Amino acid sequence: MPVGTHGKITVTPYLDGVRLVGEGKTWHTPEGDQVPMKKITWIARCRFRDNDGRTRPVEAWSSTRTGAEQNLQDALTTRKRASSDKITAGTRLEVLADYWLRTKIDPSKLAVNTKQRYRYATEQYVIPGLGGLLLRECTVSRLEAWVTREVEVEERPASARLALSCLKGMLDVAVREDALTANPARSVTPVPATADAEVKALAVAEVVKLRAALATDKKAKSQDLGDLVDILLATGCRIGEALALRWSEVDLDEHVVYLTGTVVREKGVRLFRQDTTKGKKPRGHLVPAFAVTMLERRSAEVEPGELDLVFPSWRSGLREVTTVDKQWREFRERHPEWTWITPKTFRKSVGTAVERGADIEAAAAQLGHSRSAVTAKHYVEVAAIGPDHREILERFGGIAAPA
Template identity: 45%
Template sequence: MWRAMARFRDFDGITRKVEARATATSKADRGGKAERLLIAALTDRAMPAGEDITGDMRITKLAVVWWAEFEDTDRALNTRRRYRDIMDNYVCPGVGGLRIREATVSTLDRFLKTMRTKHGNATAKLCKTVLSGMLGLAARHGALDGNPLRDVAAIPTNHKEVRALTVAEVGALRAGLRQWEASKKQAGRYPTVDMLDVVDIMLATGARIGEALAIRWKDIDLKSAKPTVTVNGTIVYMPGQGLTIQDHPKSAHSRQRYFLPAFAVEMLLRRQIGQMEANPWDVVFPSAVGSLRDPNNFRKQWRSARDDLGFQWVTPHTFRKTVGTLLEASSGMASASAQLGHSSENVTRKHYVQKTHEAPDNTVLLEAFGMVQE
């Protein structure tokens, strides 16, 4: 039995003894097999998994490595699909032929500016996000000294002013929608025109359209003194599978129980009593054939109704902003942010609360100027 030994300084800086043993293959071997096994062991220690990311690797290959790591993260299905689309259709065709060491600040800056010009700021921002993840991985493996995306020019954000419905506008919209639906109703196992009910659950909770359509009867408690609904998921499209319910909402903070106002309780009781046939998914708002309801189909149907009613600017997401604006005005930003499940009040303030553009009442103080004698 031959034994070969060496001392090796590991990636954590600690020197350890590495040993390999082998029986001689012949009298002339004199430990050659043990030595070869030791060299193989040292090579394995010097190159842990993923260490083959070098400056000479092309970005197309880096994309494959990064995607395998990204898929292991707890990201929403829609996020994965969107990032994959950006990677396959914009990033790899645009800079995929470059080697990692060629991904300089100036090169990436030109690429992102081209994306802005051809496809808009939103697409350019997503390209930057995906590329940053890829090159961040390369930097962590020593292929880059740092992430060059940190130094590219900022991509402007198109800030659209938040617009929400007033209480009076909500009343007019609900009344108009009720009449609009009455003229469209058809007989069948499932309601074919019931947008008002979906709108009401969004107004009662602040839920997103995908989350509202994913609510199941098991998520609802109408027997308690204070009836509730729990948002546990959202409807997403899976390639090759179709629509499914993702087992969590858009964000972790969105998974919560909501206390229901009376108008929503009445609507849910009416639907529960009037339900002619259960649907396989147990959803409260199924499609006309009892399947999951596609949020995009709902948006299309909504556009038809809103145009007839004179509310062309209102989208399903407007109801979420309307909830945020009402709660902020009556209970404060903290209450609005908690209801909408945001990670910070800044998100609510920036994207979900309509600004009043009203200065404080300083008339008493300003009257001092009028008291000056001429």
């Protein structure tokens, strides 16, 4: 048998350690005494070839035949996984991928959303596309061909870029385990980044008009969309950070709001408040008067609830980011002139306004970016007219005096 596989499974009935004889629902001791079904213990057995090459017996038991066989299958699954944790050149890529996710990604300090993105890319793209290859078969040309197909045929450049990043990570593990001498994924041609969409921000007049529309839309008002937009415009925070805001982090006397966490949905588990922002550092913002007025009104109107949330759900719990996204789409359907606006537009509008009124470093600090280059590239709208340097440039128009 190959390493990590098992032989034929047999299931046998016993009573107090004595093997019974019979069939169906009629079983007897060797002496001929009939045994009631409820007293029988069923034992499922097979032989399994472990990672050291030795074949050993494995067994499991239950009060039913089916239960015993299922328990044995569960034990074999655990044993196979333990066996697969030894990575060699003959290991399949799908086994390495599982090992990488379980031992390197899941226990890491990466954000929950980042872990979920890595797992999704691995399970949806890497394993279906390359999982059957042995590590020794993961050549640069094979990986290159797969990435090219994902980009050009499947038209998934962003997914291919993330999948290639996952491939590099898991094959680095194979190198550290001495299964490979070099990481072939690191020689694959990088997937070029797609052209960034032009940053579009709201002008002051547009913000005033939009806030008026939100204030007069009954559905939007019942969903607190206007108040949410106000906190986004007052801080430049992300929607998940706004939904995680607690009253204990709001200082109405000093006009300060502290952003310390975000709302996250962990797939298959729960919705919870992650006690760090995307930038990992809490941020305090002095907020303008319109936001203070809104917060003062909400402090009198909103039941704090057990979670002390400023923007709770109707059940006083956490609100889903996806729920707010849906509510915003419905608002846009009722008001078609705002179809181009998403919750992220408000963050871009804040970045643009601060950059225009101060500078790019101030805008980066407002948005919580560690590098102003990110702010300039993704969050500041390019001015239609450049800066007024006419006085400086006028010097070129001088006329030399005649000799």
